[in-house]
Amino acid sequence: MPADSPGERRGLRAFFANALKPKKSRQVLRKDFSASTPSLRADIRTRNEFRNSCGDDVPPVPSLAPLELHRLKYQQANAEKDTQLGEHRDHTEMLHSIGVEELNNPKDPFGYDEFDKRPPGEPLMAKLPPAFWQYIAEYYLTPGDCASLAFASKDLLFRLGGPQVWQALDLPENHLYKNDFLTTQDRFFPHHLHCFPCATFHRRIKTGREKLQPTDTLNPLYDCPNATNSALPTPRHRITHGRALFITFANLVMRAHRFGPAYGIPPETLWRRWRRDGWSHNTRFHVHHGHLLMRVVSSTFADPGLPPSSQRLLLYSREDYWPYFSACAHWRDGELMNVCKCALGHIPKPRVTDGLQGVEHRAKDLMHRRVYNPNALTTLCGKCRPMRRCPECPSEYLVEIKLTEDKSDPRSLRFRHAIVVTRWADLGDGRGVSSRVSPEWAAANAEDQDEPYDSFGLLGKRSISGTFEAIMTGDTLPGQRVLSMNPTRKREGEEGTSWY
């Protein structure tokens, strides 16, 4: 019985409405409706018979409604197919069609087997005088770019000065440029890895089994003469204390993404979860539009009403005075640490429950008809609630205070407030470390950059956090206010007074 039918109505008004409604009309309506279909069909049949007998040219009325007729015809035509979408259920054919359209074709991932139908460019290049090519190479290209261009064709090699453009890369002062050039050769060496300290390719010794380990673990991925040379360390991005993402791992993930699984490892193999110094951390990595994105969630329990000295003890390590959570190289400038301290100040303080003050509190609560809850959710203020983006590198931070179960004592179920600092970062395309090759990597590590990285200009309204969470959850996040982590753009570093 439908909800609005008379039998379902409740209450006094409904009772009167039902009582006043003429009963007869309802009965008549029901009787008419049930009787309508057969009489109508019979009517159509007699009318058709009559028209056929008269020889009228008016087209006969179909016995079935047009929509019903279409449904029956569709069912007959698609009896062998998927009933919903009309697709074939041939699984073998489906698998073969996927095989044909496989994008990561291991036989020819770069399309070199394709016949190039473009007209040769040599006559066009010959139009420029040889001195002009030398001028371009000398004033507009780095030695690495020059070597890459010479690699394109024999004609270009001789116009740019012959094999000496490659020999120049072996000079000690061109070490960085040699690494820039080698980043373009990744595709030819699936079984080798680019070693940045040596500026060469080494053979992989753990192909496909490369595992990201803490920084204090010796974890060789290739035999390298500089493996234990502290003067030439492998470039890395600091995640937290004792954890770092080595460029080799970023390179492995991005190679696998670009050229195929044989070249590296999937990003999921970098995911980790660990505890250290009372903080728990977990990392997630994803590849989006050719960039490696990272999310680090760090949290620790925080007591209410901490004095400034205890706040520092909670946030900074005594070893190197870096924050325990993940931070980019620019964390000392701007508001990041002030935001964390502000958030800690919002944790509700427990009330005095005994003595006169306790009685006063209870009386006030009773008067305002409220119940005091020591585990109340914490509301942050306009300063510490918005997301913060570092203006000098692609890093975003969100500071939250969350109620979390304290599992240190398994006998009691206890919830405590915890500070949770989430950092999202874009670590670039993993090809190299210089700002010429991967500006995001160079910016996140504050390495010497040809031009400063402007994250607000480059990222615009697209937030890294929004992109990352959309990949993780498959859904878009509600818009979050993103403010600059360093609105004044003052760069004082360790000399600044506000970071501690």
Ligand SMILES: [Zn+2]
């Ligand atoms: Zn090496």
Ligand SMILES: [Zn+2]
């Ligand atoms: Zn606040």
Ligand SMILES: [Zn+2]
């Ligand atoms: Zn930064």
